Amino acid sequence: MLSIKRFGICLLVSLLGGCASTGTVIVDLGCFWARDIRVSDHDMLTDGTADQILAHNEARADRCARL
Numbered sequence: 001m002l003s004i005k006r007f008g009i010c011l012l013v014s015l016l017g018g019c020a021s022t023g024t025v026i027v028d029l030g031c032f033w034a035r036d037i038r039v040s041d042h043d044m045l046t047d048g049t050a051d052q053i054l055a056h057n058e059a060r061a062d063r064c065a066r067l
Contacts, residue, residue: 031064 036057039045045053 028063031060034060034064036060 037053039053
């Protein structure tokens with residue numbers, strides 16, 4: 001019986017501790033070092049690679065336009 005109470009208390013403390021706020025702010029620094037991918041005239045691209053490059057460049061433009 002005592003172990004069930006201890007388990008219940010530990011569970012309650014764990015759950016309540018997960019709701020605590022530390023006030024931490026996460027700053028995305030990716031826009032300072034990420035650049036658009038450029039393709040040379042000599043590069044041989046598949047359609048899949050071209051789609052991935054386009055998706056990368058569009059995502060970067062969307063995220064970094066806010067700075």
